[in-house]
Amino acid sequence: xxxxxxxxxxxxxxxxxxxxxxCDYTNSMFDYFLWYKKxxxxxxxxxxxxxxxxxxxxxxxxxxxxxxxxxxxxLHIVPSQPGDSAVYFCAASAIQGAQKLxxxxxxxxxxxx
Amino acid sequence: xAGVTQTPKFRILKIGQSMTLQCTQDMNxxxxxxxxxxxxxxLKLIYYSVGAGITDKGEVPNGYNxxxxxTEDFPLRLELAAPPQTSVxxxxxxxxxxxxxxxxxxxxxxxxxxxx
Numbered sequence: 001x002x003x004x005x006x007x008x009x010x011x012x013x014x015x016x017x018x019x020x021x022x023c024d025y026t027n028s029m030f031d032y033f034l035w036y037k038k039x040x041x042x043x044x045x046x047x048x049x050x051x052x053x054x055x056x057x058x059x060x061x062x063x064x065x066x067x068x069x070x071x072x073x074x075l076h077i078v079p080s081q082p083g084d085s086a087v088y089f090c091a092a093s094a095i096q097g098a099q100k101l102x103x104x105x106x107x108x109x110x111x112x113x
Numbered sequence: 114x115a116g117v118t119q120t121p122k123f124r125i126l127k128i129g130q131s132m133t134l135q136c137t138q139d140m141n142x143x144x145x146x147x148x149x150x151x152x153x154x155x156l157k158l159i160y161y162s163v164g165a166g167i168t169d170k171g172e173v174p175n176g177y178n179x180x181x182x183x184t185e186d187f188p189l190r191l192e193l194a195a196p197p198q199t200s201v202x203x204x205x206x207x208x209x210x211x212x213x214x215x216x217x218x219x220x221x222x223x224x225x226x227x228x229x
Binding site for chain 2: 004105106
């Protein structure tokens with residue numbers, strides 16, 4: 001049973017445009033959500049997070065939106081840059097339970113010049 | 114700070130062999146985690162620790178063991194390696210308080226393990 005799903009395995013975006021990555025979850029106990037970026041042969045790097053008491057969090061070019069009623073979150077990157085090309089993982093955790101992360105399958109983002 | 118370091122980077126094992134994957138963090142984090150990532154999949158939690166001397170199972174613990182004798186180190190032991198354990202293994206750490214403040218997990222570079 002996949003509790004966190006990223007239904008798009010890949011996404012291709014023109015440089016300078018907006019990239020939107022989506023993530024759905026099923027477990028109502030999740031109250032903290034994170035996005036990680038991963039380059040080949042490296043570990044995941046933290047990008048941005050949001051807790052369930054908010055519906056939006058912004059950090060520079062990156063914004064995460066949370067829709068709790070739909071159990072859906074999205075990551076917006078604007079403007080997209082070539083260095084943003086990577087695999088992006090959505091992850092979720094519940095404060096009860098040592099903040100164990102449950103990951104989605106990842107979306108490979110390619111930014112075209 | 115080196116952050117989270119893992120050794121070795123690569124390893125090939127024969128079926129039935131054993132090995133220990135090393136993980137060390139220098140950020141004084143109390144929580145540590147082991148994940149595995151199979152091709153095309155997300156990371157799955159193997160074991161975690163909320164402090165020295167305290168460990169617990171994650172989603173996929175079978176075939177693995179851990180120990181946490183110090184704050185810094187969290188080794189993962191594979192006994193009787195089998196082909197399904199072929200994967201990339203990531204160690205992570207984070208800092209958490211009793212008040213339940215959320216903090217992100219920091220990941221090591223990974224160990225790529227192949228069991229033949």
